Amino acid sequence: MKIFIAGLGLIGGSFALAMRDRGLADEILGAERNGERAAEALRRGLADRIVSFDEGVRTADLTVLATPVDTIPLLAVKALNRVGARQTVIDMGSTKAELCEVIALHAARGRFVAVHPMWGTEYSGPQAALHGAFAGRNVVLCETERSEADAVALVEGLFRALEATPVYMEAEEHDLHAAYVSHISHVTSFALANTVLEKEREDRRIFDLAGGGFESTVRLAKSSADTWVPILLQNKYNVLDVLREHIHQLQLMRRMIERDDAEGLRRTIDRANSIQRIIR
Amino acid sequence: MKIFIAGLGLIGGSFALAMRDRGLADEILGAERNGERAAEALRRGLADRIVSFDEGVRTADLTVLATPVDTIPLLAVKALNRVGARQTVIDMGSTKAELCEVIALHAARGRFVAVHPMWGTEYSGPQAALHGAFAGRNVVLCETERSEADAVALVEGLFRALEATPVYMEAEEHDLHAAYVSHISHVTSFALANTVLEKEREDRRIFDLAGGGFESTVRLAKSSADTWVPILLQNKYNVLDVLREHIHQLQLMRRMIERDDAEGLRRTIDRANSIQRIIR
Numbered sequence: 001m002k003i004f005i006a007g008l009g010l011i012g013g014s015f016a017l018a019m020r021d022r023g024l025a026d027e028i029l030g031a032e033r034n035g036e037r038a039a040e041a042l043r044r045g046l047a048d049r050i051v052s053f054d055e056g057v058r059t060a061d062l063t064v065l066a067t068p069v070d071t072i073p074l075l076a077v078k079a080l081n082r083v084g085a086r087q088t089v090i091d092m093g094s095t096k097a098e099l100c101e102v103i104a105l106h107a108a109r110g111r112f113v114a115v116h117p118m119w120g121t122e123y124s125g126p127q128a129a130l131h132g133a134f135a136g137r138n139v140v141l142c143e144t145e146r147s148e149a150d151a152v153a154l155v156e157g158l159f160r161a162l163e164a165t166p167v168y169m170e171a172e173e174h175d176l177h178a179a180y181v182s183h184i185s186h187v188t189s190f191a192l193a194n195t196v197l198e199k200e201r202e203d204r205r206i207f208d209l210a211g212g213g214f215e216s217t218v219r220l221a222k223s224s225a226d227t228w229v230p231i232l233l234q235n236k237y238n239v240l241d242v243l244r245e246h247i248h249q250l251q252l253m254r255r256m257i258e259r260d261d262a263e264g265l266r267r268t269i270d271r272a273n274s275i276q277r278i279i280r
Numbered sequence: 281m282k283i284f285i286a287g288l289g290l291i292g293g294s295f296a297l298a299m300r301d302r303g304l305a306d307e308i309l310g311a312e313r314n315g316e317r318a319a320e321a322l323r324r325g326l327a328d329r330i331v332s333f334d335e336g337v338r339t340a341d342l343t344v345l346a347t348p349v350d351t352i353p354l355l356a357v358k359a360l361n362r363v364g365a366r367q368t369v370i371d372m373g374s375t376k377a378e379l380c381e382v383i384a385l386h387a388a389r390g391r392f393v394a395v396h397p398m399w400g401t402e403y404s405g406p407q408a409a410l411h412g413a414f415a416g417r418n419v420v421l422c423e424t425e426r427s428e429a430d431a432v433a434l435v436e437g438l439f440r441a442l443e444a445t446p447v448y449m450e451a452e453e454h455d456l457h458a459a460y461v462s463h464i465s466h467v468t469s470f471a472l473a474n475t476v477l478e479k480e481r482e483d484r485r486i487f488d489l490a491g492g493g494f495e496s497t498v499r500l501a502k503s504s505a506d507t508w509v510p511i512l513l514q515n516k517y518n519v520l521d522v523l524r525e526h527i528h529q530l531q532l533m534r535r536m537i538e539r540d541d542a543e544g545l546r547r548t549i550d551r552a553n554s555i556q557r558i559i560r
Contacts, residue, residue, distance in 0.1 A: 212462025
């Protein structure tokens with residue numbers, strides 16, 4: 001199979017490696033606007049050659065859009081404008097409602113499958129691409145009833161070969177849940193990093209006290225603005241809704257601490273502990 | 281050496297295992313108020329026998345206070361009331377100012393070393409005790425100028441044997457930095473867990489979207505109220521100060537998202553990224 005990947009960063013690059021490692025790609029074409037990143041991607045074997053978007057889409061069996069989410073809806077339309085009846089286009093973005101709305105009535109909508117693999121790291125660019133990505137994770141497929149059966153089957157088969165498990169959601173539903181489970185965690189982590197950078201004037205002391213829990217809550221704060229500004233803005237209403245609740249929860253805890261309300265804090269922490277039933 | 285550990289939970293229990301694994305303990309006595317936990321601690325070999333606080337302190341070369349931080353200052357006084365010139369008392373608590381103030385003018389202050397090993401997990405109780413704890417971590421010693429040299433040397437030697445590195449701080453300084461680097465992360469994590477539990481009515485969808493970053497930011501939310509209510513209240517003013525800044529940072533991001541301020545979000549995230557220079 002000939003695969004064309006637009007965007008050879010963390011996700012696109014890791015997908016390229018995974019396809020190659022499983023022997024699923026005869027040839028991988030890549031598009032990457034940034035010249036340095038393109039060169040790095042070639043050096044790392046994430047693509048066999050860099051081509052234009054037009055050439056990539058026209059010649060590949062599978063086109064993969066792995067660019068920031070604000071660019072995906074138009075690229076999806078442009079890709080669908082170019083594909084034939086046996087070619088498939090997928091995206092890898094973290095938001096789905098805007099994309100699915102934009103392509104909804106495209107004549108070639110059936111050739112598109114909206115995909116969100118639940119895997120990532122806080123690093124970005126071709127140098128962040130990893131072998132073995134996606135294994136053991138879920139991959140969300142949205143509105144598969146609007147995709148042709150063979151296109152869905154192809155995507156399911158490829159991800160199953162990578163040991164990922166397909167789960168199915170409506171686009172709006174996906175964006176709502178993604179705001180709760182992923183996007184808010186990034187906002188919190190960015191804010192926490194800036195809190196500490198603002199308040200803690202002695203970096204040395206952060207090193208000294210490493211191990212106190214900070215690393216895990218702030219890990220996501222290394223994630224890139226290129227990826228995350230578009231996600232937060234495209235999922236604006238869901239993110240704002242969860243963010244308001246999160247600030248409210250912090251204000252409740254602040255008031256309890258101010259009032260030495262040990263009982264209130266205990267109830268709050270006990271309730272938070274029940275997250276154990278959901279994550280291991 | 282005979283060691284007496286008051287509180288055979290995560291920290292006290294892991295210290296017991298570490299001392300035994302390195303052959304540093306001839307006998308380990310333990311005190312544990314809760315009968316079930318005491319039985320569990322004995323089953324797991326965290327102590328050879330359960331004794332009264334009085335017997336433990338009087339007979340041990342080293343007494344270790346590993347109970348919640350609200351109980352440590354008085355236990356420290358009571359331990360110092362009972363020790364002789366060659367016995368040493370240490371604590372393992374996450375706050376230090378209140379403790380160091382309470383024991384400051386005790387006649388036997390020199391026999392006490394205030395210790396905070398920078399290691400922990402989100403689990404608690406004897407069943408949470410792990411082998412190999414503390415290795416590769418820092419251990420903060422506070423106000424060592426008030427401890428006798430042999431007591432400090434004993435503690436430094438023991439933790440070095442566990443491959444931990446002593447670092448030195450004033451008690452007030454420790455509590456300030458611990459609020460930035462550890463305590464605020466716990467508050468954020470509890471609040472985030474409650475946000476999601478409040479907003480996300482479909483647990484199933486949290487499982488489906490696992491891998492999106494939520495796990496790492498919410499891991500600490502499994503930490504126990506017994507441990508954390510006393511820490512947050514004892515370090516109240518520092519925690520409130522950092523918490524106010526954190527809520528402010530979240531409100532700034534909220535306003536940027538509301539206004540579609542991509543440039544502001546980009547600057548905010550770029551700034552947050554600089555946490556990379558501090559944590560790997």
